[in-house]
Amino acid sequence: MLEVAFDYPQLQLIGLNQTVVNLLYTLDEQPTQPAALMRVVEIQRDCVTLHDGNMEHAARVLPWLIESLHAHASALAVGDWVITQTNDLGEHWVGQQLPPISHLARRANDGRRQPLASNVDTALLVMGLDLDFNPRRLERYIAFTRAAGINAVAVLTKADISPDAGEKLAELQARLPADIPILAINGLEEATCLTLMPWLAAGQTLVVLGSSGAGKSTLTNTLSQSDDQATGGVRKGDGRGRHTTTARSLHRLPGGACIIDTPGLRTWRPDTDEAGINAGFEDIDQLAAHCHFRDCQHRDEPGCAVREAIAPDRLRNYHKLIREARRGQQTALERKAETARWKAIGKAGTARHREKRGG
Numbered sequence: 001m002l003e004v005a006f007d008y009p010q011l012q013l014i015g016l017n018q019t020v021v022n023l024l025y026t027l028d029e030q031p032t033q034p035a036a037l038m039r040v041v042e043i044q045r046d047c048v049t050l051h052d053g054n055m056e057h058a059a060r061v062l063p064w065l066i067e068s069l070h071a072h073a074s075a076l077a078v079g080d081w082v083i084t085q086t087n088d089l090g091e092h093w094v095g096q097q098l099p100p101i102s103h104l105a106r107r108a109n110d111g112r113r114q115p116l117a118s119n120v121d122t123a124l125l126v127m128g129l130d131l132d133f134n135p136r137r138l139e140r141y142i143a144f145t146r147a148a149g150i151n152a153v154a155v156l157t158k159a160d161i162s163p164d165a166g167e168k169l170a171e172l173q174a175r176l177p178a179d180i181p182i183l184a185i186n187g188l189e190e191a192t193c194l195t196l197m198p199w200l201a202a203g204q205t206l207v208v209l210g211s212s213g214a215g216k217s218t219l220t221n222t223l224s225q226s227d228d229q230a231t232g233g234v235r236k237g238d239g240r241g242r243h244t245t246t247a248r249s250l251h252r253l254p255g256g257a258c259i260i261d262t263p264g265l266r267t268w269r270p271d272t273d274e275a276g277i278n279a280g281f282e283d284i285d286q287l288a289a290h291c292h293f294r295d296c297q298h299r300d301e302p303g304c305a306v307r308e309a310i311a312p313d314r315l316r317n318y319h320k321l322i323r324e325a326r327r328g329q330q331t332a333l334e335r336k337a338e339t340a341r342w343k344a345i346g347k348a349g350t351a352r353h354r355e356k357r358g359g
């Protein structure tokens, strides 16, 4: 029998969907005590904020879970679904993470992986049609999101104040894979909600990515129909007072979708390998089958089908991302050694835990 309580209509407002519920029923280890399903909406240093669809709760994470995630070079992220138990003192403890359906991470400069968001359905890649316009950056974002198994939509803001918007859109349409929707919007206008509606259904989770000034907050505010992000957020009074230092991360939208902010993406490096980059450049991947040499790098080999068909700038960008991914894979090997070490520690921890429970 399922020991995990969950209120589907309530939790759907913060992104619960059928796929996540399936996971809940097929967990390897069901909790033995009554427990609740909640979503991580914010992460602080030693504490997480959870939402049960109705209100927020401050919670701590069991050290055992932290260690076992660390052993897989992972950690909890905003958007994760977790199973919590409440003790006699009314404290909430996170004891289990449902395996994320999608996971967005970045690599810090030391090569370590920093989780950004979990269980995201769609990434809105926000870019201004003004000076912010940069097709290479957009390609980079498309590659990362696709590698993470997340649907990408290009949202071009400031269409209202960019005289050459038409040409820029045409340039993108010619350059990007055909299955990436390209939307031109005025983020200040309510009509934007209608344009984006197909991606905003109840139970959907979105993430907004883009450079500073691109119009992410403006878009989030318009979608949440509020002037102030603080009032559009999911926080309700839980007696804890308001955080002023950390930005809230998961916002509820009126139609039942929710949206995650990810601060600090300026230094975003892909946490993906070559296969991941190729997934974001499907056109190149498909053309490569027609190159004369099977291991063609599409640089100066004769009979290269890719060089013939792909815009030089897009191809240069592709080569650059592949180089970055290869460099990243080296640090991944170093990370593996570290992971093995943690695994050993984690196993010892689990054994101890079991012994204690048994005796």
Ligand SMILES: Nc1nc2c(ncn2[C@@H]2O[C@H](COP(=O)(O)OP(=O)(O)OP(=O)(O)O)[C@@H](O)[C@H]2O)c(=O)[nH]1
Pocket: 157, 158, 159, 160, 161, 185, 186, 187, 188, 210, 211, 212, 213, 214, 215, 216, 217, 218, 219
């Ligand atoms: N005319 C027009 N102005 C826009 C549009 N989108 C954003 N702006 C303006 O552009 C400026 C920057 O927008 P923000 O929403 O703060 O940008 P941001 O991406 O959140 O920036 P950071 O918070 O620094 O990451 C603001 O002055 C907005 O009013 C748009 O579609 N049309």
Ligand SMILES: [Zn+2]
Pocket: 288, 291, 292, 296, 297, 298, 299, 301, 303, 304, 305, 306, 307
């Ligand atoms: Zn080739």
